[in-house]
């Protein structure tokens with residue numbers, strides 16, 4: 001018996017008769033006999049101090065038990081209303097070990113949506129780079145650059161400013177370094193024309209070259225777009241791209257970059273935790289070792305990148321809090337900023353009892369409102385959820401004064417949570433609704449907090465599980481297609497739920513936590529598969545339909 005199993009048995013409550021009695025009535029027994037027999041077994045078990053074995057307690061129902069673990073997890077890959085083509089990496093990814101690295105995962109870029117702004121900007125920037133490599137004689141014939149947006153990118157792109165992000169990438173701007181004022185200027189002066197230099201040729205581009213195309217169709221991914229370089233009607237270069245969530249992009253014929261094997265390969269949380277426990281270390285240290293081996297980086301390089309992300313998160317909260325109380329966010333909702341007001345009240349001694357939740361909410365609102373303004377945010381895991389992790393990072397570092405190294409460790413543990421959700425489910429609201437954004441962000445923030453407070457690997461898992469579990473089924477229905485309502489307040493709730501999940505996980509007896517993180521990720525994938533397409537970032541249902549703008 002492993003040490004973990006041993007600990008679980010010691011901590012089990014022998015008086016919990018519910019643990020002794022199967023709830024299903026076996027075939028061939030009538031209900032009365034079944035209840036009587038269960039009561040006798042239960043009483044005997046309590047008197048003898050016996051409990052069911054670990055194997056019995058944790059045995060899945062027969063149908064699930066029949067399937068091998070890998071089949072169960074892989075079989076539950078999300079199948080949204082727009083079925084995903086089986087050759088997409090986001091579909092195939094669940095089979096091997098997790099190979100994502102922090103620099104791929106935490107991305108700085110303009111809000112309000114990683115899949116609708118950062119992804120499209122990365123896509124057009126990539127196309128621009130490809131186009132510059134064409135032979136000079138081809139480039140000499142070029143007359144036009146054209147971007148076509150499909151599916152959810154077309155349905156809600158206008159509210160997200162997708163056309164501005166796509167144009168910015170086309171004129172050579174990268175998400176991490178673009179000045180948000182450039183994007184604001186595109187909004188305020190939409191007729192601007194920019195020359196794009198390709199070899200000796202200069203091609204004029206404007207927002208008119210970004211076309212909102214079909215919202216429904218047989219796309220390989222709900223966030224599909226094409227980019228073309230044309231010579232009159234002739235296509236010189238064309239690429240079909242997919243913005244697959246969290247700012248990750250793929251294209252037709254995409255093969256993931258070759259990476260080094262991880263030092264501690266894992267596909268599931270239970271495997272990751274087993275590495276941590278058997279090596280008598282933490283999830284964060286296992287993740288650090290993997291980052292170093294997969295990306296070939298030194299410890300200093302990994303931490304330097306994480307510090308950049310931590311600093312960007314702190315900066316986004318600070319700039320959000322510094323905005324005037326009556327600031328109005330861009331777009332037709334005319335939503336008034338509330339971060340500064342909520343923070344002011346939280347710091348008022350009259351309301352001291354509410355200070356913890358009030359300030360945590362204010363930090364999340366601040367970062368999320370910055371996202372709504374289209375300013376720089378950090379995908380953790382997405383733009384829509386960009387208030388959740390910064391709220392906890394800011395609270396831990398700037399308010400609780402937790403040691404920076406512990407917050408760095410927390411960022412690694414949070415990344416592990418995000419990687420697992422990406423690997424087996426989705427980070428894209430167009431595939432899985434808001435549970436895939438705010439739900440995952442909240443789970444990451446719970447793992448961050450538990451790690452920063454030196455919790456055991458089991459408590460880290462339990463905290464993340466709890467936060468994710470209580471977001472399952474949450475739909476994506478942004479009003480008017482703008483990442484503001486319900487998104488901004490939802491970030492505050494995600495942050496508070498993360499803290500609640502940590503509070504529960506660090507106070508309960510960890511081994512009695514009944515639901516494993518892997519099981520909840522499976523439920524996330526299943527729910528994503530079954531969710532009605534109207535609730536997947538299309539603005540066709542929910543609040544997007546019931547709220548009337550006047």
Ligand code: SF4
Nearest residue numbers: 384429434476477487
């Ligand atoms: S409702 Fe949730 S998933 Fe949808 S845009 Fe808003 S934050 Fe993102």
